[in-house]
Amino acid sequence: MSTDKLKLYEERKKRYLTALECGKPDRVPVVITGNEFIIKYAGFTLQDFYYNPEINYIKAMDAFLQRYDVDAHFGAPMLWWGGLHDAVGAVYLKFAGRELDVNTQFQYIEGEYMQPEDYDAFIENPTEWIVTTFLPRIHKEFAEPGSYRASIALMKGAIARTLELGMLAKAAERWAKEYGSFTAITGISKAPFDTLGDTLRGLKGIMMDIRRIPDKVKAAMEVLVEHNIFYGLATAGGDTEFPVFIPLHRGAYPFLNPKQWDEFYWPTLKKVIEGLWAKGKRTLFYAEGDWTPYLEKIAELPEKSIVFHVDQTDIDKAKKILGGRFCLKGNVPNSLLAIGKPDEVKDYVKRLIDTYAADGGFIVDAAAVIQADADPRNVEAMVEAVHLYGKY
Amino acid sequence: MDKELINAVAELDEEKTLMLVRERIKAGVTPLEIMEDCRRGVEIVGKRYNDGTYYLSDLIMSEEILRGVMEILKPYFPPKNESKGTKIIMGTVEGDIHDLGKNIVSYMLQSAGFEVIDLGVDVEPKAFVDSIIKTGARIVGISVLLTFCIGSVKKTVDLIKKAGLRDKVKIVIGGYPVNEKVLEYTGADYFENDVVKAVELIKKIAEREL
Numbered sequence: 001m002s003t004d005k006l007k008l009y010e011e012r013k014k015r016y017l018t019a020l021e022c023g024k025p026d027r028v029p030v031v032i033t034g035n036e037f038i039i040k041y042a043g044f045t046l047q048d049f050y051y052n053p054e055i056n057y058i059k060a061m062d063a064f065l066q067r068y069d070v071d072a073h074f075g076a077p078m079l080w081w082g083g084l085h086d087a088v089g090a091v092y093l094k095f096a097g098r099e100l101d102v103n104t105q106f107q108y109i110e111g112e113y114m115q116p117e118d119y120d121a122f123i124e125n126p127t128e129w130i131v132t133t134f135l136p137r138i139h140k141e142f143a144e145p146g147s148y149r150a151s152i153a154l155m156k157g158a159i160a161r162t163l164e165l166g167m168l169a170k171a172a173e174r175w176a177k178e179y180g181s182f183t184a185i186t187g188i189s190k191a192p193f194d195t196l197g198d199t200l201r202g203l204k205g206i207m208m209d210i211r212r213i214p215d216k217v218k219a220a221m222e223v224l225v226e227h228n229i230f231y232g233l234a235t236a237g238g239d240t241e242f243p244v245f246i247p248l249h250r251g252a253y254p255f256l257n258p259k260q261w262d263e264f265y266w267p268t269l270k271k272v273i274e275g276l277w278a279k280g281k282r283t284l285f286y287a288e289g290d291w292t293p294y295l296e297k298i299a300e301l302p303e304k305s306i307v308f309h310v311d312q313t314d315i316d317k318a319k320k321i322l323g324g325r326f327c328l329k330g331n332v333p334n335s336l337l338a339i340g341k342p343d344e345v346k347d348y349v350k351r352l353i354d355t356y357a358a359d360g361g362f363i364v365d366a367a368a369v370i371q372a373d374a375d376p377r378n379v380e381a382m383v384e385a386v387h388l389y390g391k392y
Numbered sequence: 393m394d395k396e397l398i399n400a401v402a403e404l405d406e407e408k409t410l411m412l413v414r415e416r417i418k419a420g421v422t423p424l425e426i427m428e429d430c431r432r433g434v435e436i437v438g439k440r441y442n443d444g445t446y447y448l449s450d451l452i453m454s455e456e457i458l459r460g461v462m463e464i465l466k467p468y469f470p471p472k473n474e475s476k477g478t479k480i481i482m483g484t485v486e487g488d489i490h491d492l493g494k495n496i497v498s499y500m501l502q503s504a505g506f507e508v509i510d511l512g513v514d515v516e517p518k519a520f521v522d523s524i525i526k527t528g529a530r531i532v533g534i535s536v537l538l539t540f541c542i543g544s545v546k547k548t549v550d551l552i553k554k555a556g557l558r559d560k561v562k563i564v565i566g567g568y569p570v571n572e573k574v575l576e577y578t579g580a581d582y583f584e585n586d587v588v589k590a591v592e593l594i595k596k597i598a599e600r601e602l
Binding site for chain 1: 404406445446447448449450452453456487489492538539540542543568569571573574577
């Protein structure tokens with residue numbers, strides 16, 4: 001790494017980590033959760049990107065990092081490599097250029113891929129159940145476990161995943177070397193309720209289960225606690241310097257009533273976050289939607305164990321209840337980035353910094369993951385405004 | 393009025409509701425009377441959601457209970473049960489496949505006596521236009537969850553305009569990303585993010601503006 005890039009890397013890292021610790025760095029950090037925006041900005045169709053990441057991932061991030069002076073980023077959306085999912089015949093995803101228009105974002109088809117009667121087998125041995133029952137249900141190529149076809153698919157999937165991780169590692173090296181840049185997170189995990197409610201039972205399924213078979217839901221979530229702690233650390237390769245990304249879904253207001261939230265959502269999520277923290281791993285509490293009614297509960301987590309991401313949560317209340325305890329991050333509205341004017345974006349960021357960042361522990365980011373609809377001039381205005389108004 | 397049944401629905405007691413419905417049918421109560429009591433129960437559910445007692449999980453449960461009731465009642469309904477309520481077209485916009493909000497609003501509108509023409513998800517602009525022409529509905533509800541599909545809402549409104557139907561219909565947009573700015577951008581008439589408030593809004597439009 002050249003000395004000036006190394007210097008930039010160290011400066012940015014110090015700025016970012018200081019904010020995570022609720023401290024006051026030299027300037028408010030700005031982080032961009034760019035995803036599909038990055039692809040569009042670089043001039044690729046989504047199909048180009050999802051299907052040729054080995055070429056386009058690097059190119060897209062190059063274009064993005066050359067223009068935007070951000071302190072940290074989230075990389076481009078590598079979870080959605082179309083070739084990998086096609087190789088195993090995923091039935092729960094639709095991709096640009098296949099089922100969808102070349103420029104339509106991938107879509108997840110929610111379903112009750114796990115049935116209520118699967119709970120016992122899941123609780124008994126989740127991994128075995130996933131391999132023998134769940135994967136065959138959601139992948140055409142695994143439909144007959146142990147068959148020739150399924151064995152080949154398993155190899156193809158594993159090879160593709162290894163290639164993908166190799167690409168990511170190479171990309172990270174390149175970002176550091178060429179741009180003095182890094183990803184804001186290492187590793188990913190979930191709230192046990194979301195593991196069940198997003199992927200396995202689906203929204204409607206889980207909402208029925210908490211009324212009809214509450215004990216099974218609780219037992220399944222308890223089984224998931226250790227798994228989700230392990231998964232967060234394993235996907236981070238053991239890193240504890242940067243936070244693990246936990247995108248939070250069904251705990252947002254108004255999905256669950258307060259009693260259900262206290263009883264079903266919170267206890268196991270708290271255990272996961274505390275378990276990770278006990279191993280030195282901070283959580284990026286990516287609170288999608290509105291979490292205002294639960295702020296008091298969230299404040300009970302160990303000091304600095306999370307970074308609280310503000311989407312539609314009342315930011316005044318978040319600052320009042322969580323400020324000083326946890327770093328806050330957010331919340332430039334995505335609709336403003338899509339259909340607003342650069343001056344409006346600048347005003348919004350200035351107000352954000354003036355009102356909430358004065359005593360440190362604050363990071364500017366979009367309210368939610370930035371999609372292909374964002375106007376590059378608005379994203380630029382967001383970054384510029386932080387450089388302009390964010391100095392301490 | 394069957395208070396026991398109304399309360400069972402309002403309390404989201406699935407087992408009791410289904411048991412009562414079976415009993416009433418056996419005792420000769422007409423399916424229409426039973427539906428009317430269930431509707432009253434759902435109205436209470438809506439009120440409780442509005443005042444913050446009930447949450448989305450409760451609305452979803454209520455929808456599931458009603459689905460169970462309808463299954464029991466189906467064989468007893470006369471073959472053609474033509475609704476005479478105000479027509480409303482509902483659909484999730486092109487490019488978006490999220491249907492939770494749309495389904496709950498549709499279900500609550502049906503309970504409130506509307507005739508809902510549900511076009512489903514990922515609905516092309518042209519399908520909205522065709523449906524307006526075919527059904528003569530004068531309210532259109534467009535649901536959107538993904539922010540990057542807001543452009544498709546605008547496309548739909550524009551096509552309705554181009555077809556010369558814009559002043560014949562009121563367009564209500566709903567969903568997570570909609571706000572004043574999105575309303576202005578898309579050229580729709582009203583927006584709402586809250587399902588129960590959306591039902592209230594649509595009722596008001598039906599009463600005052602049609």
